[in-house]
Amino acid sequence: MHLHGVPFEVVATDGHAVPEAAILTKDTISVAPGERYDVEFTATETGQWMLHCHIAPPDE
Numbered sequence: 311m312h313l314h315g316v317p318f319e320v321v322a323t324d325g326h327a328v329p330e331a332a333i334l335t336k337d338t339i340s341v342a343p344g345e346r347y348d349v350e351f352t353a354t355e356t357g358q359w360m361l362h363c364h365i366a367p368p369d370e
């Protein structure tokens with residue numbers, strides 16, 4: 311998962327809060343099937359924000 315334009319903090323994984331001292335600022339995280347992440351960021355500009363995946367699906 312990648313958010314363009316502003317970094318975010320991962321504040322919880324799979325519903326469990328990340329301890330304050332362990333919170334990292336990121337712009338990309340790998341999310342495996344079934345995993346959940348809660349992220350927080352401050353939108354510094356108005357407009358649309360691109361949130362997407364950079365991993366291409368496998369060829370079939």
Ligand SMILES: [Cu+2]
Pocket residue numbers: 312313314362364
């Ligand atoms: Cu991107």
